[in-house]
Amino acid sequence: WEIGCAIKNLHKWMKDKKVKTPIVYFGAVCKIKYESKGVSLIISPWNFPFQLAISPLVSAIAAGNCVILKPSEYTPFTGKCIEKMVSSIFEEDEVAAFQGDYRISKMQLLKPFENIFFTGSPAVGKIVMEVAARNLATVTLELGGKSPVIIHPSANLDEAARRIAWGKCLNAGQICVAPDYLLIPQNKEEAFIELVVKYIIQYYGALKKDMDNLKYSRIITKEHFLRIKELLEEAVSKGAKVRCGGYFNECDNFIYPTIITDVDLSSKILEEEIFGPILPIIPYRSIDKALEYIKSKPKPLVIYIFGRDKKAINYLLDNTESGDAVINDVVVHAANINLPFGGFNNSGIGKSHGYHGFMAFTHERSYMKQGKIAPLSIAYPPFHVKTKKIIKAFIKYF
Numbered sequence: 001w002e003i004g005c006a007i008k009n010l011h012k013w014m015k016d017k018k019v020k021t022p023i024v025y026f027g028a029v030c031k032i033k034y035e036s037k038g039v040s041l042i043i044s045p046w047n048f049p050f051q052l053a054i055s056p057l058v059s060a061i062a063a064g065n066c067v068i069l070k071p072s073e074y075t076p077f078t079g080k081c082i083e084k085m086v087s088s089i090f091e092e093d094e095v096a097a098f099q100g101d102y103r104i105s106k107m108q109l110l111k112p113f114e115n116i117f118f119t120g121s122p123a124v125g126k127i128v129m130e131v132a133a134r135n136l137a138t139v140t141l142e143l144g145g146k147s148p149v150i151i152h153p154s155a156n157l158d159e160a161a162r163r164i165a166w167g168k169c170l171n172a173g174q175i176c177v178a179p180d181y182l183l184i185p186q187n188k189e190e191a192f193i194e195l196v197v198k199y200i201i202q203y204y205g206a207l208k209k210d211m212d213n214l215k216y217s218r219i220i221t222k223e224h225f226l227r228i229k230e231l232l233e234e235a236v237s238k239g240a241k242v243r244c245g246g247y248f249n250e251c252d253n254f255i256y257p258t259i260i261t262d263v264d265l266s267s268k269i270l271e272e273e274i275f276g277p278i279l280p281i282i283p284y285r286s287i288d289k290a291l292e293y294i295k296s297k298p299k300p301l302v303i304y305i306f307g308r309d310k311k312a313i314n315y316l317l318d319n320t321e322s323g324d325a326v327i328n329d330v331v332v333h334a335a336n337i338n339l340p341f342g343g344f345n346n347s348g349i350g351k352s353h354g355y356h357g358f359m360a361f362t363h364e365r366s367y368m369k370q371g372k373i374a375p376l377s378i379a380y381p382p383f384h385v386k387t388k389k390i391i392k393a394f395i396k397y398f
Helices: 002-013 051-062 076-089 102-109 122-133 157-173 186-204 222-237 287-295 310-318 354-360 375-379 385-397
Strands: 029-036 039-043 066-070 095-097 115-119 138-142 148-151 181-185 241-244 258-261 278-284 302-306 324-327 362-369
Touching: 002 051, 002 354, 039 051, 039 102, 051 066, 051 115, 051 354, 066 102, 076 095, 102 122, 115 122, 122 138, 148 157, 148 287, 157 186, 157 278, 157 302, 181 186, 181 287, 186 241, 186 258, 186 278, 222 241, 222 258, 222 278, 278 287, 287 310, 302 310, 354 362
Parallel strands: 039 066, 039 115, 066 095, 115 138, 148 181, 148 302, 181 278, 258 278, 302 324
Antiparallel strands: 029 362, 241 258
């Protein structure tokens, strides 16, 4: 999609854009010229190791940049594939891919890049931005966070449960736009749980006998597996109830889709991005209480709202802040290359995909060509009474 979109639209994106010229510059021509930022560093993550490396690479090449690409060390086979592909298509001084652990990333970051595109956690994103500041390099940070789902009383519960069960379990929850926790009216909590469990079983089978289901993703590493397991155990120790799943298989990093309720608000699982197939459900008494809870957290990458009341949905949108917002579905917006994709503050800086990805790697250069007559020459010194009168007449055009 990214490649096709760039090929189809690049001639329009890169074309100089004429802008209006104020009357005081009569005779001048003003344009915006689109130029590459220069040499860019792309650091890609492990959860979608091919797509999240190639997508920004397409944008960078479309904008005319040379690129150093660093795939994730957690997916070495995909990284090797990317490295082989890149070396067979590009000269080394055009695009080069390097594999290695965090030390390679650290070494690359110390080099004077003009632009850095990073996809990963907010914690590492802050380090990338700090290092980029040493060279005043521009940055695009595709980060993450705790993306909430708000179930409004007007929502179709069956539709919401079906879509959330799919989106939460996609890639075993290892996706930056996965629903992280869910807020629901108290009187609809039990009905929703019954429905979402029904769809989880329909999608992936029931409980222990389906642990070896190879159609369901595994957690990337033992470290991440244990981190998620500890989050659940800590929540349960504080009173959380497991309503579905809770089964772990350490042999192959398997975690069955899990629903928990009665979660203590001080639990780590409500503080850290889960990045796994566990969905905490939090009941609310009023929509304003739900908003209050969301606002107590850093700005998320995306907010998901389920409901049929347009006025209520607009109220929720007007009273929340996030990188993106999706109504009556989850995750799907990330596949629309016509939408700018990215976070806000703690969940990211800048946008990507399609035209917006092209602009992430593009410098907008102002261009002005003055005509033979320079109207502002009337303002050159020495100043006379007549000059002041002319300037006074023209000042309203500024």
